[in-house]
Amino acid sequence: xxxxxxxSAVKTELGRRYRFSxxxxxxxxxxxxxxxxRLYGKCNNPYGHGHNYILEVLVSxxxxxxxxxxxxxxxxxxFVEREVLEPFDHKSLNEDVDAFRGTVPTTENxxxxxxxRLKPFPKAKLERIRVQETSNNSFEYAGDNPDGFEG
Amino acid sequence: MVLLTRKIEFAASxxxxxxDFSPExxxRVFGKCNNPHGHGHNYTLEVTVxxxxxPVTGMVLDLKDLKEILEREVMQxxxxxxxxxxxxxxxxxxxxxxxxxxxxxxxxxxxxKQGKLHRVRLYETPDLFADCYRNGSERxxx
Numbered sequence: 001x002x003x004x005x006x007x008s009a010v011k012t013e014l015g016r017r018y019r020f021s022x023x024x025x026x027x028x029x030x031x032x033x034x035x036x037x038r039l040y041g042k043c044n045n046p047y048g049h050g051h052n053y054i055l056e057v058l059v060s061x062x063x064x065x066x067x068x069x070x071x072x073x074x075x076x077x078x079f080v081e082r083e084v085l086e087p088f089d090h091k092s093l094n095e096d097v098d099a100f101r102g103t104v105p106t107t108e109n110x111x112x113x114x115x116x117r118l119k120p121f122p123k124a125k126l127e128r129i130r131v132q133e134t135s136n137n138s139f140e141y142a143g144d145n146p147d148g149f150e151g
Numbered sequence: 152m153v154l155l156t157r158k159i160e161f162a163a164s165x166x167x168x169x170x171d172f173s174p175e176x177x178x179r180v181f182g183k184c185n186n187p188h189g190h191g192h193n194y195t196l197e198v199t200v201x202x203x204x205x206p207v208t209g210m211v212l213d214l215k216d217l218k219e220i221l222e223r224e225v226m227q228x229x230x231x232x233x234x235x236x237x238x239x240x241x242x243x244x245x246x247x248x249x250x251x252x253x254x255x256x257x258x259x260x261x262x263x264k265q266g267k268l269h270r271v272r273l274y275e276t277p278d279l280f281a282d283c284y285r286n287g288s289e290r291x292x293x
Contacts, residue, residue: 001169001171001243001244001245008286009285009286010253010256010257010283010284010285010286011283011284011285011286011287012249012252012253012281012282012283013281013282013283013284014248014249014279014280014281015272015279015280015281015282016278016279016280017277017278017279018278058282063247063249063250063253065244066169066171066172067167067169067180067181067245067247068167068244068245068246068247068249068250069245069247069249070249070281072180073279074182147287150284
């Protein structure tokens with residue numbers, strides 16, 4: 001197939017959005033009850049609460065002229081399903097995800113954990129992720145990518 | 152520097168098929184997108200231009216000019232078209248979101264004279280999009 005407009009002056013990324021629902025509780029056992037309440041407010045409720053999270057994954061790479069793709073969506077979807085959605089969806093982040101046994105599952109820390117899980121994707125380079133916790137709050141993480149937020 | 156973004160929507164059909172692949176390979180690689188009669192999407196395009204606001208007009212570029220460029224370069228070329236057959240810039244390429252975004256970047260970049268094209272984001276669905284940026288070394292010179 002014709003590589004067409006392929007042009008190294010342009011960098012192309014593929015973005016894909018996923019959803020999962022999970023519960024969490026923001027609580028630091030090293031802090032007093034009063035400090036936890038003051039710091040985390042409603043999020044410190046001992047029984048936890050949940051969100052419908054939206055995860056955005058951005059990968060980059062050469063567009064394969066034979067397929068027109070940076071990465072086959074079936075490969076990306078399968079990888080994200082296995083590494084993130086299956087272990088996180090309809091789970092308690094505090095109780096069911098080992099990474100949050102000693103780390104408060106804020107969405108900042110959730111971003112770092114999801115990035116760590118997706119970084120080894122073999123078919124393209126992980127550029128950055130964005131996690132939307134509610135329609136008013138979202139967080140982005142690009143690891144140590146030098147231009148991770150710049151494309 | 153200020154970033155300015157304008158959004159447009161267009162509807163188009165396409166199919167994914169590589170004539171160098173066997174029918175089985177086409178189905179395996181492209182799945183439902185290989186349906187020979189094609190299928191369509193409502194595409195959403197976000198075009199971001201970077202620049203300093205002109206001290207006289209307060210504008211990075213006149214949105215009216217950007218609107219006209221998008222109408223001429225993108226809408227007239229792609230809206231209500233079958234991308235494989237009716238858009239010469241995509242001839243011989245698989246019209247994936249990545250390739251369409253790249254074609255749009257190449258069409259717009261030379262036409263934007265005030266400010267500099269910063270990002271082209273093309274949504275094929277709300278859950279799938281492609282971004283184009285100026286590559287690192289080029290950006291440094293920009």
